[in-house]
Amino acid sequence: MASVRPFVNLVLLGKTGHGKSSTGNSIIGREEAFKRSDATVSETKMCTLQCFMRGDTLVRVVDTPGLLDTQEPTESTLSEIGQAMSLCPGGFSAIIFVMRYGTRFTEEEKQVFITLKQYFGENILRDFGVIVMTQGDSFSNNYCESFTFQEWLNDQKEKDGESPFVQLLNECNNRCVLFYNRGPMFKQLKEESVKEMFDLIRGEIPKPYTSEHFQHAKTARETLIKNLRAPALCAEIQEKLSLLVDQLNRDMRNNVVSYDAMTSNIKEIEWELVKLNDKSKEFQSFKRQIDGLTENIKQMRETEDEEKQRQQQEQMIKDLETMKNFPGFVQFSAAKFVLGFTKVFTTVCNYATVGQFQDTFEIINDRIEKYLNEVNENYEKYMDILNRATLENLPEIMYHLF
Secondary structure (H helix, E strand, C coil), X not given: CCCCCCEEEEEEEECCCCCHHHXXXXXXXXXXXXXXXXXXXXXXXXXXXXXXXXXXXXXXXXXXXXXXXXXXXXXXXXXXXXXXXXXXXXXXCEEEEEEECCCCCCHHHHHHHHHHHHHHCCCHHHXXXXXXXXXXXXXXXXXXXXXXXXXXXXXXXXXXXCCHHHHHHHXXXXXXXXXXXXXXXXXXXXXXXXXXXXXXXXXXXXXXXXHHHHHHCHHXXXXXXXXXXXXXXXXXXXXXXXXXXXXXXXXXXXXXXXXXXXXXXXXXXXXXXXXXXXXXXXXXXXXXXXXXXXXXXXXXXXXXXXXXXXXXXXXXXXHHHHHCCHHHHHHHHHHHHHHHHHHHXXXXXXXXXXXXXXXXXXXXXXXXXXXXHHHHHXXXXXXXHHHCCCCCCHHHHHHHHC
């Protein structure tokens, strides 16, 4: 069975202009391995991988887009940094947070690291974070050789134990290395700082951050992504709601409201709403607006249905009033009866014998007498029903008549 080659996978994170790419070049030992940027615009737009052998160990170094360039990391930036997982088979051994010595670490930058913990997991800094402070040459110029970098770190804790930088330092379990990236006169110090970093990782971070760790952070990461998408999504939902209310008002003025279409549009907005964090105040606000709009449309539809039903019932009453002229109806029925009788009588005359004619005539006579009796009897009943017609008993009346 082939032995597995030992590896160290490093992911570089930091603000543009703080020496992130230069730090990568110092680690690898090649000046142009990563493209450096001295401006505020990052040269690194996507994750970049460089590899080298350090003894018998394969070292992979991934440079990432500037995470701290804005107060709030974008979804695309975090997603790109997440792609570092695919460039590091077996996971990454440490996350290197690159900071420039002499600059103030702000509350806004601290918020970025809180976001990073949501994306990669609550223990990402404690278990895998290493701070690299660049411009060690500036530190050496400011302090004499007797004042070490470790003493400077302790001094920062004594001065302000609650400062954002000290909080980050504590989060990373005090893993912090001073780097010398510039100038040939600091070549030995550069090599020593790189070695110190590798020794620190080997001694304090025995196991890498793997895809299993990344999977454990899935729920918090999905919540974070929802929150990052929220501003644009809220603007989109608000626009759709405003247009829907405007359309409803115009349709009401023109008496052409399509309640089915309105309901369908509301359902579409509700599908968009589930993309927001249901605990957020924006979600609750939109939910109240949608519920109120849904209830208004429901009431309007019920009112319109009631009005249509009332108009239909009024028309039925008018029709019933017209039918109260029952003699005309009787005359019409009698005319139909006579027509039928005439046809039967003609047929009998053409084909019947005298005996058959007499029998048939007696049958017809009996039916005429029965019909007239039914007409007289039902006439009184129908007139009584029609005279009692009201909106309340209209269904019952229609049942009796039809």
